Amino acid sequence: MTGRRSRAMNPPQPLWRPGEPILWLSAVLVLYGAVEMTSMFIGAFREYPTGTAFAFGLFAIYTLPFIWFIRQRDLFEPEPVPLLGLAFIWGALVATAGAISGNIAIAGLLAKTAGLEFAAVWTPAIAGPTTEEVLKTAGIIAIALLAKGAIGSTLDGMVYGAMVGLGFQIVENVLYAINAIALSGAEDEIAPVVGIFILRGLLSGLWSHAMYSALIGAGIGYALSHHGRSVARRITVAAIAFGVGWGLHFLWNSPLLNTRFGDGAGIVLAILLKGLLGLSIIAVVYRFAKASDRHWFVQTLSGEVDSGVLSQGELDSMLSVRQRRRFRRKASGPPRIIRRRQRLMVDLAGAVAAGDHLRANTIRRALLPPPPDRPAPSGAATTGQAD
Amino acid sequence: MDFDVPTGVGLARPPAPRWGWRLRWWGAAGIAASFVAIAVVLPAINQAVPSERPIAVGTVFELEGFEFVPAPGWSLDIDQSVVIGAGRRVELSSGAVGFRATTDISTGEARIGVERAAEQLSGNEQLVAVAEPRAIATVSGLDGVQRLYGTATADVLISAVESPGSTAPLLILVAAGPPGSLRGDIELEISAMIDSVTSTSAAAS
Numbered sequence: 001m002t003g004r005r006s007r008a009m010n011p012p013q014p015l016w017r018p019g020e021p022i023l024w025l026s027a028v029l030v031l032y033g034a035v036e037m038t039s040m041f042i043g044a045f046r047e048y049p050t051g052t053a054f055a056f057g058l059f060a061i062y063t064l065p066f067i068w069f070i071r072q073r074d075l076f077e078p079e080p081v082p083l084l085g086l087a088f089i090w091g092a093l094v095a096t097a098g099a100i101s102g103n104i105a106i107a108g109l110l111a112k113t114a115g116l117e118f119a120a121v122w123t124p125a126i127a128g129p130t131t132e133e134v135l136k137t138a139g140i141i142a143i144a145l146l147a148k149g150a151i152g153s154t155l156d157g158m159v160y161g162a163m164v165g166l167g168f169q170i171v172e173n174v175l176y177a178i179n180a181i182a183l184s185g186a187e188d189e190i191a192p193v194v195g196i197f198i199l200r201g202l203l204s205g206l207w208s209h210a211m212y213s214a215l216i217g218a219g220i221g222y223a224l225s226h227h228g229r230s231v232a233r234r235i236t237v238a239a240i241a242f243g244v245g246w247g248l249h250f251l252w253n254s255p256l257l258n259t260r261f262g263d264g265a266g267i268v269l270a271i272l273l274k275g276l277l278g279l280s281i282i283a284v285v286y287r288f289a290k291a292s293d294r295h296w297f298v299q300t301l302s303g304e305v306d307s308g309v310l311s312q313g314e315l316d317s318m319l320s321v322r323q324r325r326r327f328r329r330k331a332s333g334p335p336r337i338i339r340r341r342q343r344l345m346v347d348l349a350g351a352v353a354a355g356d357h358l359r360a361n362t363i364r365r366a367l368l369p370p371p372p373d374r375p376a377p378s379g380a381a382t383t384g385q386a387d
Numbered sequence: 388m389d390f391d392v393p394t395g396v397g398l399a400r401p402p403a404p405r406w407g408w409r410l411r412w413w414g415a416a417g418i419a420a421s422f423v424a425i426a427v428v429l430p431a432i433n434q435a436v437p438s439e440r441p442i443a444v445g446t447v448f449e450l451e452g453f454e455f456v457p458a459p460g461w462s463l464d465i466d467q468s469v470v471i472g473a474g475r476r477v478e479l480s481s482g483a484v485g486f487r488a489t490t491d492i493s494t495g496e497a498r499i500g501v502e503r504a505a506e507q508l509s510g511n512e513q514l515v516a517v518a519e520p521r522a523i524a525t526v527s528g529l530d531g532v533q534r535l536y537g538t539a540t541a542d543v544l545i546s547a548v549e550s551p552g553s554t555a556p557l558l559i560l561v562a563a564g565p566p567g568s569l570r571g572d573i574e575l576e577i578s579a580m581i582d583s584v585t586s587t588s589a590a591a592s
Contacts, residue, residue: 021415029422094422102425105433107469112436116468120475131425138418145414183492185503 015082015146022145026086033093036100037171044178051189055177058193059170062201066166066210072321073286074159076297077350083143083150087160090139091167091209095132096175099168102131125254129212129246132168136213137242139164140220153296154221154289161217165209172209173200207252207275211282216245218285241285248278294319300349309364310345318345341367438466439480448477449587451490452550453558456583458576461486479580484564484573486580491547491557497532500547500557505536508561514543523548527585535569542569544577550586558584 017023044052071078106127111119143160144151151157173196180192200208219241223234251257257270297318304310317327324342328335344367351360439462447454457463457479464485467478479486491500498520505514514536523531523546531548546560562569562577569577 021412022418025415025419098422098426101427101430104469105429108433108438108466109429109436111465111469112433112438112440116463116465116477119469123469131429134421135425138421141414142418145411145418185491 015086020146022142026090026142026146029094030089033095033097036097037093040175048178048181048186048189051181051186051193052174052178054190055174055193055196058197059173059177059201062173062197062205063166063170067163070159070162070166070210073290074155075290075318075321076293076346077153077156078346079150079156079159080147083147083160084163086146087139087143087163088167090142091136091164091169091213092171093167095135095139095164095168096171098135099128099131102135103127106130121255125250128253129249132209133212133216133242133246133249136161136164136168136209137216137220140213140217144220144224151217151221151224153225153293154218155286155293157217157219157221157224158214158286158289159217161213161215161220162210164217165211165213168213169205169209173197173205176200203271204252204275207248207278209249211278212245212249215248215278215282215285216242218289221289244281248274248281251277296353297349300353301345304348304352304364309348309367314341314345318342433466438464440465442479448488450475450477450488450558452586452588453488453490453548454583454585454587455488455558455560455580458580461576481573481576482564482568484562484568484577486577487559487561487563489559489561491559497530497547497549497557500559501532501534501545504545504547504559504561505534505543508543508545508563514538517542523581525584526582529584529586531581533581537566540565542566544569546581548581548584550588560584 015023041052067084071084103123107119107123110123110126114122140151140157140161143164151160177193177196180196181189184192219238222241223238226234226237252274257274258267259270260266261269298315301310301315305312305315314327317323328338328342331338344363348360348363348367351363442457442461442463444459447456458481461479461481464478464480467485467487468476476487476489478488491503501520505516508514515538516534517537518535520532520534523533525531525548529548529550531546533544533546536543536545541563542565544562546562548558548560550556550558560581564573
């Protein structure tokens with residue numbers, strides 16, 4: 001495995017680098033998206049103030065567990081919050097604003113070339129993935145260009161992809177909710193929003209844009225981090241990942257399978273089949289991506305075990321969310337302190353890998369009170385600071 | 388206290404290749420190009436392709452539980468007939484007169500449907516009703532309500548046809564054109580299209 005470790009030598013660069021063309025391009029596109037979407041939402045607030053506010057509130061709350069889940073998966077090198085926020089904003093403003101006009105155009109072109117009936121059935125499947133996945137992918141690449149080193153592994157790409165997709169998914173759901181209010185006659189502004197929340201938030205939210213973009217992000221992460229592989233191979237992997245993300249989005253939006261198993265329960269079965277296919281694929285990709293990051297993490301911190309800063313048991317406990325929780329429960333110290341040590345270990349891995357000796361030594365000093373499952377190394381206990 | 392630097396893998400690896408300014412410019416250019424292609428070029432191409440299509444003889448338009456037969460000589464305006472995410476709509480044109488058919492699931496009452504359609508059409512400019520609502524019935528026996536509105540620049544005839552028991556209980560038909568244009572042959576053709584409305588959901592049940 002010659003692959004990803006070189007990312008460690010390149011910690012994310014600061015966002016503010018005025019000489020970078022991508023900085024100004026991103027600023028222009030975010031501004032454009034903000035103006036477009038704001039004007040759309042202002043109109044909705046005027047027409048349906050209660051329903052629009054309710055939709056925003058409901059989907060804002062809905063976003064929180066998704067963000068928590070995504071960050072939980074990012075075990076070994078948490079991404080900077082500003083970059084995650086930017087990824088979300090790109091999906092929410094830039095990708096949505098661009099996709100709206102692009103989708104309408106493709107719908108028109110399909111209707112003119114293939115007929116209204118064909119367009120009515122296939123426009124969502126063809127236009128949706130084509131414009132939306134391209135624009136969301138542009139956001140992942142923009143993050144990579146904005147802060148070189150930010151996407152240093154397959155898992156990093158998945159995390160940023162998921163955030164871009166989540167931003168898109170939330171704004172799209174709010175737009176659908178407003179649309180539903182308009183279609184229902186707006187006599188009751190709450191019920192249509194709840195309907196969309198159940199349909200698009202709960203029934204299809206797990207296998208929606210966040211999942212497609214996470215898959216595509218994994219491909220970009222692989223291409224950017226596996227420097228030991230040939231360029232052709234890295235581009236091929238990224239292209240396949242894009243194809244899979246596009247294909248899952250196409251399948252979800254298409255009428256394929258929808259009536260294969262009949263009405264009622266049959267439709268639910270079709271929805272589950274389509275969704276679970278995507279979830280299975282992303283679970284496998286995540287497993288590989290996490291294994292790669294875990295390998296890097298263990299190798300990076302193995303020297304710390306040898307020098308007595310960490311215990312082997314402590315390092316082993318860091319390899320999954322469950323193991324971390326279990327360790328916090330069973331360790332002799334207060335869970336708050338153990339949690340802090342776990343955070344410091346993650347920071348230490350980043351500092352060691354980045355070659356930031358000063359920061360690494362500071363973290364080592366903070367870590368030095370004896371790990372809960374072994375005695376302190378000689379001479380260390382007198383100088384270490386836990387809090 | 389000082390530490391010996393552990394020989395962690397991170398330190399042992401070579402640095403990632405730096406991206407040269409060409410790559411960074413090409414990357415930004417690629418992102419800009421993809422956005423422009425989708426948000427600007429595609430709509431421009433769509434605008435450039437003519438939207439009006441002649442309607443083949445024997446065509447029947449179906450909208451969520453309703454069917455209607457277009458009058459001979461009318462064209463289909465494809466751009467206006469395609470709606471993303473808000474149900475289906477068919478818009479026909481004959482000269483300066485447009486005829487739009489949409490469904491409305493808000494209420495089963497035709498009179499309310501007509502008023503709602505007028506509200507939606509008027510936007511900030513209020514449509515003025517120039518005649519009282521009147522009851523209509525299609526050849527197949529569906530009931531409805533019709534009302535004529537006007538502005539300084541247009542006449543608007545809004546009809547709502549009911550389909551009891553359907554999930555899309557109203558078909559809203561809007562004919563609009565310059566003042567005085569909804570008369571004579573055009574009026575007869577519009578009436579014929581409204582008369583031809585049938586309920587497919589009623590037929591199915």
